[in-house]
Amino acid sequence: MDLNAWILLLEGAWTTLWISGVAIIIGVSAGLLIALIRQKKIPIIEQLLTLYISLVRSTPLITLVLFLFLSLPALGIHLEKHIAAILSLAINTAAFNAEIWRSAIRNFSKDQHEAAMSVGMTHWVFFRHIMLPQMIAVSLPPLVNEMSFLIKGSPAIAIIGIVDLTRVTNRISAVTYQPLYPILGAGLIYMIIVGVLVKLQYVAEKKAHRLAM
Amino acid sequence: MQQWSAIWGARDIYIDGFFTTVYLFVTSSILAFLLGCVFLYIHEGGKHLTNRLLMSFVSVMRTLPFLILAYLMYYGLPQVGIRFEAGTAGLLALWIYHGAYFFEIFRGQRIVMPKGLIEAAVAHGFRRHQVFIHIVLPYVTMSSLPLLGNQLIICLKDTAFLCIITVQEITAAANSVQATYFIPMKAFVVAIALYWIVGLGLEFGIRKMQLFSRKRGFMHV
Amino acid sequence: ADLPAIEKSGVLKVVTEDNYAPFNFITNGKPDGFNKDVLVELKKYTHKFKIKQSILPWTGLLAAVSSGQYDVAITGALITDDRLKALNFVAPLASAQDFYVKRAGDNRIKSVADLSGKTLGVQAGSALLARLPELVVMLAKTGGKLGKVVQYQSYPEAYADLANGRLDYVINAVISVNDVVKKHPNIFAKGQAVSGHGFVAWPVPKSSPKLLAFLDGFVKHLKDTGKLKELQLKWFGQAFDNLPDQPITNVEEFHRLAGI
Amino acid sequence: MSDDAAIRVVKLSKQFDGVEVLRDINLTVEKGEVVSILGSSGSGKSTLLRCMNWLEQPERGKIFLGHERIGVDEHTQHPMTNKQLSRIRERVGMVFQSFNLWPHLNVLQNVIVSLVYVKKMAKSDAHQLALRQLEKVGMLDKKDNYPITLSGGQKQRVAIARSLAMSPEVLLFDEPTSALDPERVGEVLAVMKQLSLEGYTMVVVTHEMEFARMVSDKVVFLEQGKLIEQSDPESFFNHPKSERVQQFLKTLGS
Amino acid sequence: MSDDAAIRVVKLSKQFDGVEVLRDINLTVEKGEVVSILGSSGSGKSTLLRCMNWLEQPERGKIFLGHERIGVDEHTQHPMTNKQLSRIRERVGMVFQSFNLWPHLNVLQNVIVSLVYVKKMAKSDAHQLALRQLEKVGMLDKKDNYPITLSGGQKQRVAIARSLAMSPEVLLFDEPTSALDPERVGEVLAVMKQLSLEGYTMVVVTHEMEFARMVSDKVVFLEQGKLIEQSDPESFFNHPKSERVQQFLKTLGS
Ligand SMILES: Nc1ncnc2c1ncn2[C@@H]1O[C@H](COP(=O)(O)OP(=O)(O)OP(=O)(O)O)[C@@H](O)[C@H]1O
Ligand SMILES: Nc1ncnc2c1ncn2[C@@H]1O[C@H](COP(=O)(O)OP(=O)(O)OP(=O)(O)O)[C@@H](O)[C@H]1O
């Protein structure tokens, strides 16, 4: 593999990273929103969200990507392929993040809520300054874990033609007929990215430990 | 309506794809479970070097996307003279990839397993492999059911990646139907429904097993 | 969108591939091939709108065009019966009979009859797949039958598997066959035709008749200026002189022109 | 019934799932008074206390904080809005058996947060005030610690400082020492005694007879949701009127 | 030193991380004898017991089970293989403070499993034997229960049955009643007393002075890894020789 191939790989890595990054930001916030909505247990919405989570749980990313990219136009929604990729990653990860947030909400101590009420906090102040910071600390390790799953699933977006780290290997080997080295190179870069996330998760776990009462 | 009849006309493609997915999923899950057990047993042996090797293998698998491993097996290995059929390569990739994850799950449960249970077995004259088979293995399996369930779902989803290495499973079936008849929406709705059926079946099974282990005092959150 | 809408927005949305030499491929991260040169000509040909090029994998490419997500696919697409139900095709740019490719030095395969029972690679959802029945008929004449068919997402992967022995032969349009055999003469060898005539042409949604006419004008312009012949020689190694001059919009017309 | 009362509970009744756990409670806490609430487990002590800042909503009866009614808007007769409740609760401090410090904040921040976000105090003023309160409970040197690193007694002292900082008109304590190791009980009781000397109005649910006897101005006894005795500590411990209290004191061996 | 001894410990020493927790222990347990091991926390009682079935490997000294040396092959002087150790351990039963029943097996299976896989007994025979042993400890009616559903005392009785079923030559007990509620202690001690009457050889680490005094034939006292007194219970409790034991008995108030 020459320098050029490495440059192509790094460009692919950048694509993987920014698309995943945007999907993570959307997915984490949407997950929180879903979890908060589910707290309210609004009749029909609750069932729809349950169905959504159940469906996404067993739908492979690659199927979801193809579905969104190929079939939404039939409904008159025109999706740029990068948008389709981000959307499908986000839809997938949001379902898992919602479950993470939900368990953080459910396990939040009732006592702390009472303590907040009794110093005269409003619900919003309580949520913003007491509950949310703790939810973040508790959820961060599983959220980061889910982020590494997202990165590991991201090669699915290659199938709609996004030149991510995985698809770059095809491009290189389509010329050289020597796929082994680009695959190994891509694998190495993935390992570095996910490895950083795993480290991050470890640090977040240590931080969250402080909250263990 | 005409589009649904196109799908009905292509039902054989879907049925084949469905059975390929189920076959890959079931076979690789069982094999991966066994591999996880074997790794745990080797790990129990506690030889420093083998443990180091095992742990590095696991951390490579944990940081590598599944598709890259499948690529390696299918497109990479022929370059060094090892050639598998697509189905075989896919099965192998699923097997060792998820085997590593199963092992990691088991290891986590093994660490928190009460030491006394093993000491009691040793004190009764159990040999090392007997302790493992009759005490350690049932314990870690029952206590890790929810985690195993999650991993199995991931395994099911990973089978879809194999369409990229020409395995004709559900996603490949849907894709070839949509490419022939230009009915992507319906083609993939059927695919997603098929995955959902497998997923629901899996979750049903896991819940049944959780009931079984909860009766024995294994608490799951 | 049809031509008026395109002129209004000032953008023609063109989709190409990255994995189908010699029509479209990537050199050093940049699009290259026959269609790249054609796009250069198209830009010279009109100033009424800009051209926005998207690169898609073959999978879903035609669906994206038929649903109107892109205005036209400037690719090496072949005309088939199924495709004509959803798409119109601009006047063809190349003829496309299907040929098989085998490994160089594979003496087991000397003619079409030897393909019986051998493992074949083609692209999923491709025209070549659609025209396999013609090969089945040919094989049946000598008492043979079609072997295992493996479907690929794109051709380079199929060629790679042919090279490493997983496949016995690959079927592709003659231009691509010529190209791959020219690039890798020690690896691949060109076989014989396994279908009747075919055409390479650009698909346009059925809902864009004005765009179809416009692009037809462009093809005619290429023919008239001799540019088409020049590009055909440059990329295909041969010129195709007796191509139809009109767009192909229905199955009957296609069958008549292809002599099916 | 003095007009100067800090808290007045009038004919209060409260049910849980149809079971009456408080029945017709009448109780007045004068300004500067320390009232101890005694009673066996399940008699309704915590529930009574929690009604006083509307953490529980009683079905019948009224509660006044000074001149203002808690929980129900006297003008409209509607239940108070959350905002109105917050304003009232600012004026009533509460200290819990399980401390309920916020684990993600350090000691100082635990005290500051409600000053800044509820009282809308400037950060620097809140900081000053928090330091003063922490000094009062002897926790100044631990101001940068996180709750997890503190002992139970230390946590409870921080919780008290957190309540004090809000300058409440009344302080409610729900068994503030029951979750503590025996050695730690003393340090918390010492702080509470100090507060009583400084003139704070306090209502204390406790099992510490020594504290009830020595510190409080009034002792109240609950039995199955009824207030069956209320008197000064001297007569409560030495000449209890009701048989039930006599028996209660006997089993305590006090 | 009788040749008939069930267990002989000779000059046993054991270190943990360079710290000696057992020093030069000599102890003989005759067949049919019940020996109680006393001592304060950390004195090495558990470690001594665990050396007796080689759950801990001592650095120096020897242990004999009947005529056979434990842990070291007398012929080759090599450490025993796992297989040899298993054979030895079959002959020594052990009952733990925390019961250590296997949670995934029901009561009956807990008893059967080692019979079938270690003793290679036929399933039906193992079944018969297990039922007999469960009857002996009064747990027959719970044979299909899972451990989680049992009280501590019941768990310990099952654990005893599990050990008994292996027909061990010696039974080791490590504080078998310390993890039990006071009400449950009696039922376990009653079973142990019954066993002593039936002639089982038993070594018991315990804090139950009553048991040590009434049931055991010999009482042994450990202090900082040293065996500083060993005598019959009568003289141990009434005329202790060493000052340390006198002090120990005094703090117990017995
Ligand atoms: N949230 C609730 N839901 C239902 N019942 C409750 C609730 N809180 C308290 N109770 C019941 O109300 C009764 C009084 O409870 P309360 O906690 O006030 O007693 P207490 O005197 O504080 O007891 P303790 O000394 O144990 O704290 C009890 O019978 C209790 O079971
Ligand atoms: N696995 C171990 N690693 C290191 N030190 C140990 C280990 N097990 C025991 N010790 C140490 O050895 C000493 C003796 O421990 P042992 O458990 O035998 O005491 P004990 O008499 O049984 O005490 P207790 O009554 O508390 O059970 C203690 O100081 C203990 O800390």
Ligand SMILES: [Mg+2]
């Ligand atoms: Mg209470």
Ligand SMILES: [Mg+2]
């Ligand atoms: Mg011990």
